[in-house]
Amino acid sequence: MKVPRGGCCHRARTGRRDAKKPQSIRMLTESSIVPMPILDPAAIDAVLPQTQCTQCGYAGCLPYAEAIANGSADINQCPPGGDAGIHALAAVTGLRYARLNPAHGAHQPYVVAVIDETQCIGCTICIQNCPVDAIVGAAKVMHTVIAVECTGCELCVAPCPVDCIALITMPPTHPAMTNKDSAASTARTRHRARLARLGRQAEERMRKNCAPPPSEMRAETAPAAIGSPEHKRHSIAAAQARARTRRDRADTP
Numbered sequence: 001m002k003v004p005r006g007g008c009c010h011r012a013r014t015g016r017r018d019a020k021k022p023q024s025i026r027m028l029t030e031s032s033i034v035p036m037p038i039l040d041p042a043a044i045d046a047v048l049p050q051t052q053c054t055q056c057g058y059a060g061c062l063p064y065a066e067a068i069a070n071g072s073a074d075i076n077q078c079p080p081g082g083d084a085g086i087h088a089l090a091a092v093t094g095l096r097y098a099r100l101n102p103a104h105g106a107h108q109p110y111v112v113a114v115i116d117e118t119q120c121i122g123c124t125i126c127i128q129n130c131p132v133d134a135i136v137g138a139a140k141v142m143h144t145v146i147a148v149e150c151t152g153c154e155l156c157v158a159p160c161p162v163d164c165i166a167l168i169t170m171p172p173t174h175p176a177m178t179n180k181d182s183a184a185s186t187a188r189t190r191h192r193a194r195l196a197r198l199g200r201q202a203e204e205r206m207r208k209n210c211a212p213p214p215s216e217m218r219a220e221t222a223p224a225a226i227g228s229p230e231h232k233r234h235s236i237a238a239a240q241a242r243a244r245t246r247r248d249r250a251d252t253p
Helices: 008-014 041-045 061-069 082-093 125-129 180-210 214-221 229-251
Strands: 111-115 165-169
Touching (some): 041 061, 041 082
Antiparallel strands (some): 111 165
């Protein structure tokens, strides 16, 4: 008696009829793929407070905005912006709201820096650290904070070697309290102007480091005056070189 190929023996041997396909494997179609939204860093930067405090983990508000746009940072890393700032970022980006990440600090009332001018030694360290150029002064000269330009970033406090900088509550007449958008725009402009200035200074230092010493530049551009000792030395050296060349040619067979 012949057993059909599709009979029970064949099923027992191969098990193909009883085997089930894995339910966890699913083909993705083009319609099931959700595209990542294209985010504009400038639009994100526009709702950030522009304190340039770096608490978010980036060098400023714009780098943080760019990180949000490319997906490498969350919208809850800005303590100065607080809960309202996170809601604003969620509205601009379409990303889900999340509470402020405590790893980046806590939201605090706005403050401004004040320098105790009797203790200031004029070291300029605070000037170098201010991201919006809100501190004026010179080396070994008393410094002072331009209060209306201060963003309260606190970056000048820790580096001060004599601990003469304090933070006070921002007065209600401060631009950041009366018109936050205008104050943020001003801080953004000042910060970018500072970055541009630092870039120009770095390029100038590089050019100076690559330039030849002044003595070589003078030798190339200003020949010695006729009759001067330097001119005589050059003339004698040139005459000796010509004499050696003629002697070498005469000795050559």
